Amino acid sequence: MENSMTLAELASRISARIEGPGDAVVTGIAPIDEAGEGQVSFIAQGKYNAAAKVSKASGLISKAVIPGASATFLIAANPYYAYACAVELFHPPFRPHPGISDKADVHPTAVIGAGATVSAFVSIGEGATVGAGTILFPGVVVGRNVRIGADCRIYPKTVIYDDVTVGDRVILHAGSILGSDGFGFAPTPTGYKKIPQVGTVEIGDDVEIGANSTIDRAALGVTRIGRGTKIDNLVQVGHNVIIGTDTVIAAQAGISGSCKVGNRVMIGGQAGLAGHLEIDDGIMLGAKCGVPDSLKASTSKVWSGIPVMPHGTWLRMVTLLPKLPELFRRVSHLEKDTLSKGDE
């Protein structure tokens, strides 16, 4: 799958400015401390400058030339972005042959777009549509009246329940579940009565959802994941949740029903949100935090702890927690002192 090109050609294709000779041929990408001749590496931050000086890489993607390094530099304003483009050039994503496997089960009313791939053991329900160029890997299940956009990659064993809508260029990793029933039950004296979950799920363009994550359908209405939002593995999104654009949610986080999460929010791993909250645009939630109430960016942009508090407050608090036994002893001493003084 690897390609080869000169450094000059690479620079041109990733829109980088070249500093140094451009005629060496490169064939791949490697980490800074492993890259050898014919390979390109990447300097994200100042801390790798020392590594750059001893690197044997032929080319280095960087924000600026690092004096003392022998490699040719490929200078980019956003080197991480340029690096991503370079990886894509050397490792274009695999595309299976287009067409419908004779081992798939496609309802006759389903519409499959031009150049789409429907692999073995894929099941597609009545009235579903699959956009042009979209790849359904083996074992994907697409429910009735599902609409999937163009140029998506739907990895094996993904399940999309009836009536769900998926945008263009969406990536769904293996085992992800879209449109399972929200968790809603009416208590009765003889047990719980299920509230039928008759809403749906809408996934925006350019969304990526991680392996074995679950996105519940709305009770009524819609659960929505906004354009460009990226969700990691094993994340739970409850019914009627609305998530904005370009939000990032790390692994094992959980968002309870009816939350409204803004744009460009960052949610740490294993974080948990109670139901019906509003989280302002741009807020960052620390790993493992627990959010019981809505959060305003004007109060704090970064939040941590269970329950959450502004991150700076949390940092000061947790450094003191291990000293709590000492504090109790100090207060006991003070009480004894006060008592003995009172006795004087």
Next chain:
Amino acid sequence: MENSMTLAELASRISARIEGPGDAVVTGIAPIDEAGEGQVSFIAQGKYNAAAKVSKASGLISKAVIPGASATFLIAANPYYAYACAVELFHPPFRPHPGISDKADVHPTAVIGAGATVSAFVSIGEGATVGAGTILFPGVVVGRNVRIGADCRIYPKTVIYDDVTVGDRVILHAGSILGSDGFGFAPTPTGYKKIPQVGTVEIGDDVEIGANSTIDRAALGVTRIGRGTKIDNLVQVGHNVIIGTDTVIAAQAGISGSCKVGNRVMIGGQAGLAGHLEIDDGIMLGAKCGVPDSLKASTSKVWSGIPVMPHGTWLRMVTLLPKLPELFRRVSHLEKDTLSKGDE
């Protein structure tokens, strides 16, 4: 899929008493602030009274008439239950055609009940039985000697390992796993020796299990989920756990091996229980809590925190956590004061 009926007919079918004209035709359900003419909505609690007064819904399911609202009222002692019944009327669950797909793989010794559906790419093992009216959606795997009751809905990609028993009217969401091996290993000087997990799993009637949840089989004996218990997505239930009836477990909670969880227990999202605990009937465990010991309802009905403490104690404690730095400063001041006074 939507049906239509008069308000009078709807009231009769959900056992509600009608207050106002009953001849308007309604065709669906919507949230209180979105419902329009020809739709029905629902008032659960007093806080929606204002919304009720401006709602354009033709009918409102409620516990009592709300003065000032223009809609016809459908009065029910348990309005949430009546609402669930109304949703069911307007959105009866989809039933695929009964019968066995010629793209399924059913062992000749397996017994499939009348009216059951076995979809494409379903695999059913030797000696398994599937009850009447049960639906196996595409890609379900049913192991050897599994017994599944009547009128179940088993969503795509659910895996039921050998020898597991599932009751009647059970709902298993996509990707749920029943009967995977419990986590048991004997340490040896050269590594871990697997303890074969040779028990099984029993799922009671009317249980619902969420997407991608995992229920381990017992080491010996049985892991049991009692009648009517509802489990959300991505929940882990360890080997030999016994859960009572009508218990509710929110998403991403984890219950370690050999726990005994009572009836009508409520477990919050991302909560975790250590192994071998007993949790009394009716106990409520807060989201993200960590339970290291057995809990008695006589000590507290509601528990929160890591490790858990009675919820009231926890509430008082967490409001003080952000003030811990201030407390350390106050104690330092007192010490200085005491010291200087001692010097006097």
Next chain:
Amino acid sequence: MENSMTLAELASRISARIEGPGDAVVTGIAPIDEAGEGQVSFIAQGKYNAAAKVSKASGLISKAVIPGASATFLIAANPYYAYACAVELFHPPFRPHPGISDKADVHPTAVIGAGATVSAFVSIGEGATVGAGTILFPGVVVGRNVRIGADCRIYPKTVIYDDVTVGDRVILHAGSILGSDGFGFAPTPTGYKKIPQVGTVEIGDDVEIGANSTIDRAALGVTRIGRGTKIDNLVQVGHNVIIGTDTVIAAQAGISGSCKVGNRVMIGGQAGLAGHLEIDDGIMLGAKCGVPDSLKASTSKVWSGIPVMPHGTWLRMVTLLPKLPELFRRVSHLEKDTLSKGDE
């Protein structure tokens, strides 16, 4: 599936020394309080001595004879290990017939070893190899150029992405995902740009991975799980993580990208590790803990809390947390006393 043998024969086959008559025939294993005549049970620790005395089991696997018990003893230096061997004898794991199902989809270039089983609806990609005696249960998806060793058990719906390597005698439980993309994106002014994840995953010999766990492929290079490591259900392992040998990770734990976890580490349920950490050999991490920094065994072998602190410190701290309101009151009293004394 159960076998029968005399106690003497059982003792010989599990390398135990027999104390008492060896001619009784036993047919199975049961817990100490349920075992009856013809069954064998197991005493792990002293606390079950009382149960042993009233047990009706014909044989007891134990470290030493328990005076007062009527059963024949099977004495082993590592009774838990001997017990595991006995369970295996009575319940040898089920082996489906070897061969390739005509309902599987195997690429013509894939190589399937002698005695391997490829079940219905299994998909095997171009250039993949499956070792001798390995069982692929229904619905497993094996990507292109995947290498799977000998004598593995790959349970239903497991997904192995392209280029992943799996050792010998590996057990992968249902729904586990190996090689999904790591979570890496370059921020740009118009949203996130995906960093292609072009590394792979290597799973060592004798590893077991639980149901619905997810192991991400490396960005570049490799995500590696060392020989003999055991991972429970719903665990997340991020890209470029390196885990040593004989490490144990309980359910719902999460390990962020680029962590290096040592050998014989034990990670509790729902624990979480931030990215790029190093965890020394032999360290134990408590359930639900949060690890923000690398941990040295020389500082503490056991860690708990969010963020983690040495376990002993944490234990002392958490017993005081519920007394925090009282401490605030005590300090207020002291301040009043000091103030009033100052007024004297």
